[in-house]
Amino acid sequence: MNLGAIYHRTSDQYCYCLDTDSLVINIKTGYDIDHVYIIHGDPYEAGIMGGCERWSGRREEICFKKSLKDHIWWTTTLFPEYKRCKYYFELHCGVECMYYFEDGFYTEDEMNQDGKALSYFIMPWMNPCDVFTTPSWVNDTVWYQIFPERFCNGDHSLDPDGVLDWEYKETGFRDFYGGDIKGIRDKIPYLKDLGITGIYLNPVFESKSNHKYNTRDYKKVDSHFGTNDDLRALVDEAHAAGIRVMLDAVFNHTGSDHPMWIDVLENGEKSRYASWYMVNKWPIETGRDTRDGRFYSFAFAEHMPKLNTSNPEVVDYLLDIIRFWIDTFDIDGLRFDVGNEVSHSFLRAVRYMTKRMKDDFYLLGEIWHDSVNWLRGDEYDAVMNYPLASAISDFWIYKDRDRRSFEYDINRCFTMYYSQVNDVLFNLLDSHDTNRLLDKVHGDIDVFYQQLAILFTMPGSPCIYYGTEVAMEGGFDPDCRRCMPWDQIDSGLRDAELSTMKALIAMRKSTPACKSRNFHFPNDIKEKRVISYLKLDESGTIAVYLNCEEDDVTIPISAGSEVLFARKWDGSDKDETGVLGSKGVLIVRV
Numbered sequence: 001m002n003l004g005a006i007y008h009r010t011s012d013q014y015c016y017c018l019d020t021d022s023l024v025i026n027i028k029t030g031y032d033i034d035h036v037y038i039i040h041g042d043p044y045e046a047g048i049m050g051g052c053e054r055w056s057g058r059r060e061e062i063c064f065k066k067s068l069k070d071h072i073w074w075t076t077t078l079f080p081e082y083k084r085c086k087y088y089f090e091l092h093c094g095v096e097c098m099y100y101f102e103d104g105f106y107t108e109d110e111m112n113q114d115g116k117a118l119s120y121f122i123m124p125w126m127n128p129c130d131v132f133t134t135p136s137w138v139n140d141t142v143w144y145q146i147f148p149e150r151f152c153n154g155d156h157s158l159d160p161d162g163v164l165d166w167e168y169k170e171t172g173f174r175d176f177y178g179g180d181i182k183g184i185r186d187k188i189p190y191l192k193d194l195g196i197t198g199i200y201l202n203p204v205f206e207s208k209s210n211h212k213y214n215t216r217d218y219k220k221v222d223s224h225f226g227t228n229d230d231l232r233a234l235v236d237e238a239h240a241a242g243i244r245v246m247l248d249a250v251f252n253h254t255g256s257d258h259p260m261w262i263d264v265l266e267n268g269e270k271s272r273y274a275s276w277y278m279v280n281k282w283p284i285e286t287g288r289d290t291r292d293g294r295f296y297s298f299a300f301a302e303h304m305p306k307l308n309t310s311n312p313e314v315v316d317y318l319l320d321i322i323r324f325w326i327d328t329f330d331i332d333g334l335r336f337d338v339g340n341e342v343s344h345s346f347l348r349a350v351r352y353m354t355k356r357m358k359d360d361f362y363l364l365g366e367i368w369h370d371s372v373n374w375l376r377g378d379e380y381d382a383v384m385n386y387p388l389a390s391a392i393s394d395f396w397i398y399k400d401r402d403r404r405s406f407e408y409d410i411n412r413c414f415t416m417y418y419s420q421v422n423d424v425l426f427n428l429l430d431s432h433d434t435n436r437l438l439d440k441v442h443g444d445i446d447v448f449y450q451q452l453a454i455l456f457t458m459p460g461s462p463c464i465y466y467g468t469e470v471a472m473e474g475g476f477d478p479d480c481r482r483c484m485p486w487d488q489i490d491s492g493l494r495d496a497e498l499s500t501m502k503a504l505i506a507m508r509k510s511t512p513a514c515k516s517r518n519f520h521f522p523n524d525i526k527e528k529r530v531i532s533y534l535k536l537d538e539s540g541t542i543a544v545y546l547n548c549e550e551d552d553v554t555i556p557i558s559a560g561s562e563v564l565f566a567r568k569w570d571g572s573d574k575d576e577t578g579v580l581g582s583k584g585v586l587i588v589r590v
Contacts, residue, residue, distance in 0.1 A: 001093040003105050005030030005071060008089065010102075010121050012372050016418050017131045023078045023085055023123055024419060027062070027100075028071045032093045036062045036074045040087035043122060055120075057087065066411040067404070067521070073415045083126040088118070132377030135333075135360040138424035139515050141198040141244060142505050143463035144191055147432050148202060148225055149176065149210045150483050151466050152183025160224045168485035171478045176210055179483075181226040185234050188241050194469060194498070195505035198244045198461070200335060202432060204231060207255055211432070211481075213248075213337060214255030214304050218321045228328060235329050246333035246362060247325060251318050252341050256303040276314050278306050298338060309346040318346065319353055326357050333362030335426075339380065340367045347379040364426055375421050385425040385460060388413045392429065392451050393440055395531070395548070402528035407521040410533075414459060414517070422517050425460030429468075432481055436465065436474035445471060446583035449500060449567055450546045453585045456508045457535055457544050459517040469501040470494035500567075507564045507587065513537035527553050530580075534590070545586040555580045562589040 008014050008027040018024050025038060041057030066073040078085060089100040098105045103119040111118065153159070153166055159178040166177055181204065191199070203212035206220045221231050235245045254261055260273040268274070269282050278296035289300040298304035308314055325331055334354075336342065347363075354361040365371065365380040369387070374380045391409035395401055414422050429451055430437040441447040448471060455462045467474075467484055471494075474480040488494050508514045516537040525532050529548040534541055542564065547553050556577050563569070565587040571578015580586050 001091065001096050001098055002030040002032050003098070006033075006091065006100060006105075008100065008121070010123060012376065013415065013417055015121070015123060017126050018077065018419055020083075020126060020128045020131055021079055023080055023126065024075065025062075025078060025087070026073060026075045026415070027089060028068075028073055029091065030070070031072060033072065033091055034094065035092040037090040037092075038062055038076060038078075038087055039090060040078055040080075040085055042080065042082050043084055043086040043120075043124075044082075045086075055086065059090070066415060067407055068411055068415070069405075069408040073411065080123070080126065085123040086120045087123075088120050130377070132418055132420055134381045134420045134424045135362050137244065137360060138198075138362055138381070138461050139459075140509070141461045142196055142508060143198040143200050143246075143426065143428075143461060144194075144196040145200045145428075145431060145463055145465045146184060146202065147179075147211075147466060147481050148181065148184065148204055149179040149212075150481050151179045152187050152484060152486065153178040153180060154182030154184070154186045155180050155226065158182075158224050158226060166483050166486075168483055168488065171482055173478050174210065175478070176224070177483050178224070180224065181221070181230040181234050185230075185237055188234075188237050188243065191243060192241045193502075195502060195509060197242060197509075198246065198332075198463075199238060200246045200463065201248060203248045203250055203337075208257060209255075213250050213298075214253075214257075214301075215250050216255045216257050216259075219324055232329050235331060239330070244332040244362075245329075246335055246364065247329075247331050248337055249322070249334040250337045251307060251309065251321075251346075252336075252338035253298040253304040253306045256305060261305050275311055276308055276317075278308050306341075309343040315343075315346045315349055319349060322350060322354065323357070326354070326361070332358075332360075333364060335364045335366060335384075336380070337366055339365030339383070340369075340371070340374065344374075344379060347374070351379055362424070370416055372417060375417050377418075382421055382424045382426055382460070384431075385413065385427045387416070388425070388427055388458065388460075389429050389434075392454050396441065396447055396451070403521075403523060403531050406531050407523070407533075410458075410521075414519075419517055422459045426463055427455055427458055427460040428463045428465070429455055430465050430480070432465070433477065434480065435476045436472055436480050437468060438471050438473050439475050439480075443473075444583070446567065450548070450583060450585050452501075452504060453544065453546065453565065453587060454531075456504045457514050457542070457587065459515070459519070462508065464501070470497045503565055511542060511564060511589070512539045513542045513589075525553060525555065541590045543586075543588050543590050545580060547580045547582055547584045550582055552579050552581050552584075554578070555586060557586075557588050558590055563587070564589055 006029045014026050039057045039059045046055040062074045062076045064075050091098050099111050101119050102121050158180050160176045163176050163178045204225050206217035206222045207214050221228050238245050264271045264273050281294040290297045291300050296306040363380045365374055365383045367383040371383040395406045474482050513535040516535050518536040520534045527549050531546040533544050545555050559576050568581030568584030569586045
């Protein structure tokens with residue numbers, strides 16, 4: 001038995017309360033383990049101190065498991081009658097049996113040694129206020145990310161100097177095209193018709209750049225976008241259309257023209273804001289990047305000096321801004337830019353305040369890696385699920401991988417966090433920080449829709465970047481920020497793409513299994529690069545097939561299955577088999 005591959009602890013994603021009644025227990029082992037049992041019960045079943053009685057619990061086999069590349073992830077849910085639980089594990093590898101406690105592994109003889117005090121795993125109390133609760137509406141949301149400067153120009157009177165004609169083409173880093181809030185408001189009917197129920201807006205507050213990530217004034221909408229009243233009107237109109245709105249919170253740094261930073265530059269160490277930033281060398285020199293460490297900035301960008309979110313005054317300043325945004329604009333959530341660099345103490349204060357202002361307020365962190373340190377219930381609700389984007393993309397990048405590698409990668413993404421976090425993860429395939437999806441798949445429209453089919457059938461909430469619905473092209477920044485091709489859309493040139501996206505969104509919204517956290521990989525097709533998985537829900541089950549082989553494959557489906565979405569499928573819901581073309585997609589209700 002490979003004991004080194006076995007791991008459990010009573011914290012993080014290994015032991016947590018799903019709700020006030022349910023305790024989720026997960027344990028990781030190697031592939032040599034055949035069976036896992038959990039022995040559990042109330043800690044006081046044998047008395048307060050135990051006395052001469054030996055504690056014994058109920059023995060149950062853990063049957064549900066997920067396959068990872070090097071491990072098996074075993075999972076079960078317990079329902080402790082008295083809101084507390086003591087437990088240990090019984091592990092079988094062939095004829096070998098070991099018992100796993102908090103302090104290590106024991107044989108049966110060692111476990112029963114006279115005088116041995118066993119160190120059980122303990123969940124001492126399932127306090128309701130400690131249960132990690134995430135906003136239920138997010139799982140039902142289909143997000144649409146808007147880069148305001150490039151989405152729609154609705155008011156030419158706001159255009160900045162040197163504005164360029166609205167044109168769907170490659171753009172430069174400093175180009176302005178005049179997109180604004182009026183333009184977004186004008187397109188709310190378009191978004192509603194598409195099926196969108198959530199808008200994520202890149203920054204809209206005063207800044208001299210086109211991307212607005214170097215903020216000058218956090219309480220004033222940039223004049224090229226409109227006014228504060230325009231933003232409030234946008235939120236009100238979106239809400240009336242059944243669409244939530246999430247703003248971008250750029251609190252890791254300010255712009256170099258922010259009045260506080262200007263004061264620091266002018267007054268040096270005597271500035272009242274000297275400790276609000278992270279200055280290491282006085283006087284501050286300007287005119288070059290910050291690789292010399294004279295002060296900290298976002299990356300090494302001199303024009304984005306980093307705020308000291310460990311400073312209580314800075315925390316109060318930023319909390320006041322968030323309070324203002326909620327009170328003034330009635331927003332539904334915040335996406336925190338560079339969300340892994342602001343302090344944990346600041347984020348705890350944010351959660352405490354916002355959840356009292358709006359108990360279903362959505363707190364999203366921009367973190368590209370394992371984020372468990374931010375997802376324990378006292379900071380973010382979720383993070384942008386870039387690991388999922390990589391897991392999906394990698395299967396097409398590595399042509400020699402089989403479906404098992406896809407299963408391992410997907411299972412890794414959804415065993416990193418609590419189940420209630422998985423429900424509200426912000427799933428995306430591209431954004432303003434990446435090349436566009438069509439560029440990732442080298443212009444292959446069939447693979448483009450295969451990957452979107454996965455996005456819309458995963459736990460969490462899917463987000464499409466503006467223009468993805470019409471298969472917009474674009475490489476890395478700034479090319480991923482092209483102007484929306486409204487002329488082509490209005491003339492009907494993109495109707496086929498729009499129709500396909502509407503079908504995916506409608507399927508997601510009308511099929512509870514698409515949103516479910518429960519999935520299984522039966523691997524029931526012999527061809528190695530045919531992905532197949534089941535999504536399970538109380539209302540029913542759907543089966544998803546993606547043919548990534550070079551040749552067509554035969555797919556067996558149950559008689560009477562309902563085809564929910566298909567591309568390159570030759571069959572019907574009345575047939576028991578059909579042919580799925582190379583690079584095709586089939587999603588059926590079983």
